[in-house]
Amino acid sequence: MKIHLQPLGLLHPLWQFGFYLIPVAMLCTVSFWLLQDFQPKPALDLQNYQQLLTNHVYQQGLFSSLKLALAASVLSVVLALPLAFAITFAITDRFRRFFIFALLWPFFSNYVTRMFSMQLLLGEQGVLNQVLLKLGVIAVPLKLLYSEFAILLGLLSILVPVSAMIICMSLTKLDRTLLDAASNLGASKLQTFSRISFPFALPGALGAFMYSFIVSIGDFVCPRILGGNQVYTLSILIEDRMKVNDWPMAAVLGVMIMVASLVVMSAVLYGFTLTPTAMFAQRQARQNES
């Protein structure tokens, strides 16, 4: 039997087309549908979008989602940058594998479990409070759980490891001899950092920001478990709408999430072209042409 490999190349795009692109296109059309007798009915109506503009619950959801996602993304990049530098420069090759494993293991220790363990740690009867009480640091248990702070902490616990790995990947492109050359030419530590190592980390930092934003804006587990119905984000509102079969409104909120992610993504992609390393590559390509 002879297998022709030629059409097999289309297998993967077709899979993504059939199971991803068509559903997303359908989501966009459903956002114009109407809910009649608790059932979504095909229509072409802007009523749902009108509701988004007039109902303050949705506006507040949009606002708190964007706020949380932006705060989480900025914090995760800021916390991950020194981590990436530590893994790339402050550790010998032998230990690097161990540290990467130690960094990624809690990340892969199941998302739901991780949020639950945060709950266990931060709760009023939680591990942290009990330890602090026993040590006599505090007299009354701290109220840490069910707040935006707790959600932020939970999000960071998943975002920081991956952000650090993304920045690490862009740092591996840095040729170590450049650092030696800089110090040989009399550059100070600070100059070497600001002119050489940091520019190489910049594309990774942008990528990490994009990853963090996309994950945190679309997450409903963390706000649900750690926010305890105190904070309403878009993702929670979507989950609620889907539960009562209100597809059109859920789809509108989903489109909002999609638009927000697209805006951040295009900003980051534009930012990539402005990074020093990209500028340098462009200049070289132009020189090669002429």
Added chain:
Amino acid sequence: MKVSGTLLLRAYLCLALVCLAVPVLSMIWLSFDANQLPSIPIRNYSLHWYEEVWQNPDIREGLINSVIVGLSVAALSVLLGLVSAYWLCRRLSARMSPLYVSIVSLPCFAPLLLAGMAMLMYFQTIQLAGNIGAIIAAHTCYCSPFALSLIRLSYERLNPELECAARNLGAGNFRTIFMIIVPQLWPALAAAAMLSFLVSWDEFVMSWFVGGFTKTLPMVLYDMIGSSYNPSVNAVGTVVTLVSGVVLFTVLVLSQRSQTAKEARE
């Protein structure tokens, strides 16, 4: 100054690792607590909750579903990844390949929530929602780009003349794949399979939307978390975490191995 800067970075790294590990470690520790409520220090250690979990039919079903989904997703992702890696490295022009890659990896660049709700609407329309096939299809969308990028990295380093030589000597496509390509790529293929399994084993959001009453382990856990404290969750969480740890370790070792194999060849 140089030493202190390095030391500072190392201290920060250790602090970050401790902060990341503390929630998970405290969960593992509390899973051995016999008490109904968490109390520190633990007075009675026991395996009571593990016994309870073992006898819980919901959890057992979730475990079986998770394993079935994970294995199927791993197989499908490796298949799709291998085929498209071949296509990218041998057939497609350099101009077209970024487009191909971005179409194929689209699901990784959008929130999972979006994918989940879109797929639920779609699968319900075509009468496919709520069974294990829907979860497998959804997870494969998300895992196959990761598999592709791992396999492609190794495929790019293969010597194309070996494939030509095999063809010249009369091997068909089938034989070329299984006797020339797969033996050279196996660490990458295995790493891709394990990584896909790991991501699928972890994935909750899409399965929650698409799965309905077919529950994977994370979905069972999510149901158990409810309002009151349930110590069984500690035990399930511990088991899930340990499995993830073992798989992750294997992925890292295997990708290291494909790296060193590459260096040896060069």
